[in-house]
Amino acid sequence: MKKIILAFIFGMISFISHANNVQISNLVKNGVNISFDLTWENSWHVGETYHDAVWIFIKQAPNGSPSWQHVNISSATVDSGYETKVPSDQVGFFVKRSSIGNGTATTSVTVVASGLIGVFQDVKVMGIEMVYVPQGNFYAGDGASAGRIARGDDLLEPVFITSNAELTCGATSSDFQYLTGTCTNIPSAYPSGYDAFYSMKYAITQGQYVDFLNCLGRNQQENRILSEVTGSTVTNYYVLTESIGIVKGNVVRCDENVGFGQITFYCDRNINGIPNEADDGQNRACNYLRVTDWMAYLDWCGLRPYSFLEMEKAARGPLLPVQDEKSWGSTLYNSPGTVQNAGTESEIWSNSYVDGGISTYSQAVIRVGANAPSAGASRELSNATYYGIIDLGNNPGDWYIGRNHVTTFTAMEGDGTLNSAGDANVTSWPVLDPTLAHPIKIALSSYGISAIGLANIGASTNTGGRGVRSNF
Amino acid sequence: MDKYLNSVLFSFMFFITANTLAQPNYIYEGGNGGGYTLDNSISVNIYFYKGGNGDGFSAIKESAVNAYFYKGGNADGFSSIKSSIVNAYLYEGGNADGFSSIKNTGVNTYLYAGGTHAGYTKAEENYDQVTFYEGDIGQGYDLAEKYEDFIWTGAVGTGWAVDNNWNYSIVPDINRRAIIPDGVPNFPNVNAGIFAIGDNPNNGQFECKSLWIQENAEVITRVNNFIENYGLIRIDGMMTVKNPASNALQNSSSGLIRIRPTGSLTIKP
Numbered sequence: 001m002k003k004i005i006l007a008f009i010f011g012m013i014s015f016i017s018h019a020n021n022v023q024i025s026n027l028v029k030n031g032v033n034i035s036f037d038l039t040w041e042n043s044w045h046v047g048e049t050y051h052d053a054v055w056i057f058i059k060q061a062p063n064g065s066p067s068w069q070h071v072n073i074s075s076a077t078v079d080s081g082y083e084t085k086v087p088s089d090q091v092g093f094f095v096k097r098s099s100i101g102n103g104t105a106t107t108s109v110t111v112v113a114s115g116l117i118g119v120f121q122d123v124k125v126m127g128i129e130m131v132y133v134p135q136g137n138f139y140a141g142d143g144a145s146a147g148r149i150a151r152g153d154d155l156l157e158p159v160f161i162t163s164n165a166e167l168t169c170g171a172t173s174s175d176f177q178y179l180t181g182t183c184t185n186i187p188s189a190y191p192s193g194y195d196a197f198y199s200m201k202y203a204i205t206q207g208q209y210v211d212f213l214n215c216l217g218r219n220q221q222e223n224r225i226l227s228e229v230t231g232s233t234v235t236n237y238y239v240l241t242e243s244i245g246i247v248k249g250n251v252v253r254c255d256e257n258v259g260f261g262q263i264t265f266y267c268d269r270n271i272n273g274i275p276n277e278a279d280d281g282q283n284r285a286c287n288y289l290r291v292t293d294w295m296a297y298l299d300w301c302g303l304r305p306y307s308f309l310e311m312e313k314a315a316r317g318p319l320l321p322v323q324d325e326k327s328w329g330s331t332l333y334n335s336p337g338t339v340q341n342a343g344t345e346s347e348i349w350s351n352s353y354v355d356g357g358i359s360t361y362s363q364a365v366i367r368v369g370a371n372a373p374s375a376g377a378s379r380e381l382s383n384a385t386y387y388g389i390i391d392l393g394n395n396p397g398d399w400y401i402g403r404n405h406v407t408t409f410t411a412m413e414g415d416g417t418l419n420s421a422g423d424a425n426v427t428s429w430p431v432l433d434p435t436l437a438h439p440i441k442i443a444l445s446s447y448g449i450s451a452i453g454l455a456n457i458g459a460s461t462n463t464g465g466r467g468v469r470s471n472f
Numbered sequence: 473m474d475k476y477l478n479s480v481l482f483s484f485m486f487f488i489t490a491n492t493l494a495q496p497n498y499i500y501e502g503g504n505g506g507g508y509t510l511d512n513s514i515s516v517n518i519y520f521y522k523g524g525n526g527d528g529f530s531a532i533k534e535s536a537v538n539a540y541f542y543k544g545g546n547a548d549g550f551s552s553i554k555s556s557i558v559n560a561y562l563y564e565g566g567n568a569d570g571f572s573s574i575k576n577t578g579v580n581t582y583l584y585a586g587g588t589h590a591g592y593t594k595a596e597e598n599y600d601q602v603t604f605y606e607g608d609i610g611q612g613y614d615l616a617e618k619y620e621d622f623i624w625t626g627a628v629g630t631g632w633a634v635d636n637n638w639n640y641s642i643v644p645d646i647n648r649r650a651i652i653p654d655g656v657p658n659f660p661n662v663n664a665g666i667f668a669i670g671d672n673p674n675n676g677q678f679e680c681k682s683l684w685i686q687e688n689a690e691v692i693t694r695v696n697n698f699i700e701n702y703g704l705i706r707i708d709g710m711m712t713v714k715n716p717a718s719n720a721l722q723n724s725s726s727g728l729i730r731i732r733p734t735g736s737l738t739i740k741p
Contacts, residue, residue: 021608024616036616044603052604063642064620102603120620120640129612131604201612208613283611345609372607379605388604 021369022054022127029123032074034058034111038095040129042374043105044388045097049134052388053085053198054127055469057092057302057416058111059215062118066262068215070302070416071123074114079107087471090114091302091416094130094198094472126211128301130198130469131314131389137162138193138313140176140450144323147453148179149309149403155179158321161309164188164195178403180453186309186406191470193313195411199306199389200466202368203396204289204297206252206267207282209240212297213252213265220422221263224293225252226459232259240288240459245271248461249364250288251281251343269343279343283367287396287461290434292423294399294465299414299424303467306400307409308452310468311393311441315449317386324448327392328379332357333445339366356380359443360395362461368395393441393449396464402439403452405430411470434458622648622680624689626658632667632678646672650680654688654709664696670703670727685709687734693720695741701727707735716741 027036038054045051058071076084076093082105083098097105139158141149151157152175159167159176168175169183177183186192213221222229225239237256241247251269266275267282276282289297298304306314315327324331334357337350347367349358357380358371369390372382383391392398401409410428419425432438437455441447442462447454456463623639635641637660644650646668652660666676669683678697682704685691689709693699699713699721707730713721721739723729731737 022612022614024614027616027618029618029620034618040612041608042603042606050604063640064645064647119642122617122619124615124617126615127613205611205613207611211615345611368611369607372605374606374608377605377607382605382607384605390607 022129024125024127027123027125029121032113032116034113034123034125036109036125037106038078038109038127039104039106040127041104042102043097044102045100046102047100048132050387051096051132052201053094053096053130053132055092055094055130055198055200055301055303056109056111056125056127058113059124059126059416060113060116061122061124062116063120064122065118067217068124069117070300071116072114072416074112076109076111078109082107084109085472087413087469089302089413089415089471091413095127096132124211124215126301128208128303129201131201131387133193133197133199133310133314133317133387133389133468135194135196136318138316138318139321140193140309140312142321142323142325142448142450145448145451146179146446147181148450149452150177150179151175152177161192161194161313164192167192178452181403184403184406186403189410190406191307191310191409191411191468193307193309193311195470197310197411197468197470198472199310199314199387199392199468200303201388202390203285203398203464203466204294205282205368206250206284206286207276209286209289209293209297210252210265210267210276210282212300213263215300216262216418216422217420218260218262219420220418221265223422224296225265226288226290229254229258229263233257239265240286248287249281249284249366250286250461251284252286278345279341281343281347281367283345283347284343285365285368285391285395285464287365287464288459289399289464290459291399291432291438291456291463292434293459294463295424295429295432296418296422298465298467299426299429300416300418301467302414302416303469304411304413304426305409305429306398306466306468308400308402308439311398311400312450314387314389314468315385315392319386321450324446325450326357326359326383326443327385327389327394327441327449328357328383329386330357330380331448332380333443334358336360336363336366339364353381356383358383359445360461361397361442361444364461365396365464370395392466394443397440397442397456397462399438399440399463399465401430413469413471414467619647619649619681622650624650624652624656624660626656626660628658630658630661632660632662644680646670646679646681648680649682649684652683652685652689652691652709654686656689659690659692662691662693662697664694665698667693667697667699669699669701669705670724672700673702674700676700682706685711685735687732698722700724701729703727705729706732707737708732709735711735711737713737713739714741 022040025037040054043052059068060071061068072090073086073093076086078084078095085094138161140161141158143156149159151159151173152170153173166188167186169185226242227236227239234256236242238253240252241250251267253268254263254265267280269281334355336358340350341347348370352371353373385392412426412428414426437457440456622644625639626637628636633643662678666674667678668676669680672679684706687708692712695714697715701723
C-alpha cells in the first residue's frame with residue numbers, strides 16, 4: 001500500500017476520517033471525559049412522533065493496542081435545543097433535537113465514559129444517523145405480495161397490529177396467516193413493530209464496514225470477509241467480493257501483502273492502491289454482506305437486526321397498504337441510469353431526482369441516499385419510507401429476521417462486543433449458517449416490501465443491511 | 473333514523489378500533505323502509521347495512537378494493553365512507569353536512585378536514601414532511617479518532633527510546649504525536665540510526681507520527697543520526713542536527729517542517 005502522509009495542522013486535536021452529512025469533529029479526551037462537536041444535515045423534529053437522531057458509540061484501544069474494545073457510556077450532555085438518550089444498557093447514546101425544527105443540526109457533546117482500560121486509551125467515536133419510528137398501529141401485509149402475512153380470514157386483507165400482544169395463527173379476522181408456508185404464533189416478545197424503535201437511515205456503507213473491520217483482531221477479520229486472508233499475502237484483495245477487481249460497485253480491499261498482524265482495509269474504487277481517496281466509494285452502500293456479517297456489525301455497534309414486521313412498519317407507517325408497494329409507498333419501479341461523479345460523496349444516477357423508485361436490484365450499488373435531492377424531495381423520488389428511512393430493501397437489499405425465528409428472537413440489543421471469531425453473540429439472536437438461504441427484502445419489480453420468503457444464500461450484490469434499536 | 477344512525481356509528485367505531493369484521497350472517501337485516509335492507513355476508517362484495525334512499529345511508533360495501541362502508545345519500549349526514557387500499561376516504565361527507573372529507577394518505581395528510589359551513593374548515597398536520605425525504609452529499613455516518621499524544625518527560629535522562637522518559641512510559645511508535653515540552657529535567661537526544669517522522673519505510677529505530685518541539689524546548693539529533701520526515705515537524709523551540717552529512721535531514725514530498733517565530737533549526741556538526 002502506498003501510504004499517504006498528509007501534512008496536517010499541528011494544533012488540530014482530532015483526525016476526521018470522513019467528511020459527510022454526519023460529522024464528528026474536535027474530538028478531545030481527558031480521562032473519562034470525551035467531548036466533540038456533532039453536526040448533521042437535514043435533521044428534523046416535529047414533536048416526538050417524527051424526528052431523527054444520531055446513534056453515537058465509542059471504541060477504545062487500551063495502551064494503543066491494535067485491539068479495539070467497546071466503551072460504555074455513563075452520561076452524555078449536549079447544548080440547549082438538543083437532548084441525549086442514554087439507554088439502560090449504556091452501550092451508546094442518541095443525540096436528537098429537543099424542540100421543533102429542521103435543517104442542519106449542530107451541538108457540542110460531552111460524554112462520561114465507563115470501563116476504560118489501560119494507562120491510556122486511543123478512542124474512536126462513531127455516529128450513525130437514525131430515524132425514529134413511533135409506537136403505533138400499523139398494517140402488515142399488502143394483500144398481494146408473495147408469501148405475505150395476511151388477516152386470518154382473508155388473504156387479501158392486511159393484519160392490523162394494535163399492540164404487542166401475541167399474534168395467533170388462525171382463520172378468524174383476529175388471527176393471521178401467511179400466503180404460503182407454515183404459520184407459527186408470534187409471541188409478544190418478538191419485535192412486532194408496534195413499539196417505537198430507531199432505524200438506521202441508510203444501509204451500512206462500505207466506509208462503515210471498513211471502519212468495523214479495522215477495529216477487529218486478525219482472526220475476527222478473517223471471518224468477516226469472503227477472501228482467504230489467513231496467510232501473509234492475499235490473492236483476492238477485494239475482500240468482500242473475493243476478486244482482484246471491482247465487482248458490482250464493491251470497493252473494499254486490503255493490500256496484497258498483509259503480514260500476520262491486524263490487516264488494514266480500505267476503499268479503493270480506482271484501483272490505484274491509495275486508500276480512501278475522495279472518489280474511492282466510501283459512501284457506497286455495502287453489498288456482499290452475508291447475513292452473519294450483517295449481524296456481527298449490528299452487535300458490534302450496539303444495534304440489532306430488523307424483524308420482518310418492523311420492516312413493514314418502518315416502510316408503511318400508519319398508512320393502509322398499497323398492493324405490491326415498495327418501501328417508498330408505491331409500485332413505482334425504475335432501473336438506474338449511468339453513474340455520475342463515481343465514488344464521490346455526490347455520486348448519483350443519471351436519473352436520480354427525476355425518475356424516483358430507482359431499484360438497484362442485481363445492479364452495482366451506489367452512494368447511500370443518492371436519490372434524495374436536497375430540495376423538492378418526495379417519498380418516491382428519494383426512495384424514502386413514510387418516516388424518512390432511505391432505500392429500505394434497496395441499494396442493495398436488507399437482511400431481516402424472518403418468520404422462522406419468531407419464537408426466539410427478541411428486541412435484545414447488541415452489546416458492542418463480538419466473540420473471538422468475530423461473530424455476533426447476543427443470546428436471543430439466531431445463530432445462522434450463511435451457506436443456507438435467509439430472508440431478505442429486495443426491491444424487485446414483483447416483490448414489494450410485504451413480500452416475505454425471498455431469500456439469499458451467502459453474499460451477493462443484493463445483500464446488505466441496517467439495524468434498529470428499541471432500547472433508548 | 474337516529475336509532476339506525478347510532479347503530480351504524482357504533483358499528484363503525486368497532487371497526488376502527490378492532491378492525492374486525494366477523495359479524496354473523498344477516499345481522500341487522502332490515503326490510504324496505506326499515507333503514508336498511510340486506511346483510512349479505514359473503515367473501516366478496518359484502519353488503520352490510522344496505523339502506524334505502526332517505527333512511528340515513530344507502531349502502532355498506534366491503535371488498536378488498538374500493539370498499540365502501542356506510543355509504544349514505546345526500547343530506548343525510550354523510551354521503552360515503554370509503555375504505556380502500558389506495559387513497560382511503562373515511563367519513564367523506566357532502567356539503568353542509570358537518571364535514572366534507574377525511575382523507576388518510578401518505579402525503580399531506582388531512583385529518584378531520586371540514587367543508588364550508590361545517591363549523592370548522594380544515595386542520596392540517598402542520599409540518600414539512602418533505603424534510604424527511606431530503607438528502608445531500610455524503611452519508612449518514614462518521615468516525616473521528618483521537619490517538620493519545622506522547623509527551624516527553626525526560627525523567628530519567630536524554631534517551632528517546634527509554635520508556636520512562638515518556639508520559640505513559642511507552643516509547644512513541646509511528647502512530648503517535650510526540651510532544652517535547654519546556655520545563656523538563658532533560659531534553660531528548662536521538663542517537664545513531666534513522667529518526668522517522670510520519671512514516672517509516674526504512675525501519676528507523678526512532679519514530680513518531682509527528683514531532684512538536686514547544687517553545688524553550690530542544691531536540692538534538694546526534695552525529696550519526698539521519699532524519700526522514702514524511703509528516704510534520706513543528707519547531708517552536710530548538711532543533712539541532714549534528715550530522716554533517718548532506719542527507720542528514722531528508723524532507724519528503726509529503727513532509728513539512730514548520731519553524732515558528734520562536735523556533736530555530738540548526739544544522740551544525
